[in-house]
Amino acid sequence: MRTVLITGASGGIGAAVARRFAGAGDRVAVHYATNHAGAEETLRSLEGTGHAVITGDVGVPDGGLNIVAAAIEAVGPLDVLVCNAAVAPGPSNRHVIGETPYEQWNAAFRQMVNVNLLGAANLAWAFANHLIGRSSPGAxxxxxSRGAFRGEPEFPAYAASKAGLHALGQSLAVALAPQGISVTSVAPGFVATPRQLAKLDGTEGDALRAQSPFGRVGTPEEIAEAVFWLASPEAAWSSGAILDANGASYLRP
Incomplete structure (x- = not known):
């Protein structure tokens, strides 16, 4: 049995990842920032016992330290960290260069980079030092995101923050390998999370499904399966990898 901290697990991909680990007998710390009800719903859906809900703001400087400490207190020493919490693209944070006022542009970059990149970096620092202090391997x-490779012209801060996250993971993979800690990333394409269902059911739905030659979009469970494998001891030799999980909707060299 492993102990796993999953950030942003109050719904969507994070909740599916939590269920996948719990279904394998692992103990899960379900993190949320604002959606307490969603986190409690995720907790109720988990198989097994010993799971817990924790909260904290990933986007502040001491957020990573506090979240990792809270998880250790709630579920015990950690073995796996899944950095899933993110500020996702949406109508309220669209920022197209040439159209968006500077203040709005700057705010979008600060918010997305603070959470999606700096938050993950701080979580990784706290988690890695926790493992090193225990002389324990981990993942x-x-x-x-696929957007890190293909670009997001309406949400460039999102693409930039996710590209930075991929690069961070590769740097940490090299730095932490001597300690037996693997670091990988999964890059999903469009996923049918609850917040995207209206878009899939609307006028954009057919075009979104047509992005993939499979004629559909991904599911949270498919991304969770990729995360679960990357976190396994069997995947340690893949440390540094970025696994595309986009249904061949975007192919990179």
Missing amino acids: IVNVG
């Missing part, structure tokens, strides 16, 4: 899995 970090970052949830990145």
Whole structure:
């Protein structure tokens, strides 16, 4: 049995990842920032016992330290960190260069970079030092994005923050390998999370499904399966890898 901290687990991909680990007999710390009800719903859906809900702001300087400490207090020494919490693209943070006022542009970059990149970096620091202090191996899995490779013209801060997250993971993979800690990333394409269902059911739905030759979009469970494998001891030799999980909707060299 492993003990796993999953950030942003109040719904969508994070909740599916929590269920996948719990279903394998692992103990899970379900992190949320604002959606307490969603986190409690995730907790109720988990198999097994010993799981807990924790909260904290990933986007502040001491957020990573506090979240890791809270997880250790709630579920015990950690073995796996899944950095899933993120500020995702949406109508309220669209920022197209040439159209967006500077204040709005700057705010979008600060918010997305603070959470999606700096928050993950701080979590990784706290988690890695926790493992090193125990002389214990472990795994970090970052949830990145296809957008880091293909670009997001309406949400460039999102693409930039996820590209930075991928690069961070590769740097940490080299730095932490001597300690037996693997670091990988998964880069999903469009995923049918609850917040995206209206878009899939609307006028954009057919075009979104047509992005993949499979004629559909991904599911949270498919991304969770990728995360679960990357966190396994069997995947340690893949440390530094970025696993595309986009249904062949975007192929990179």
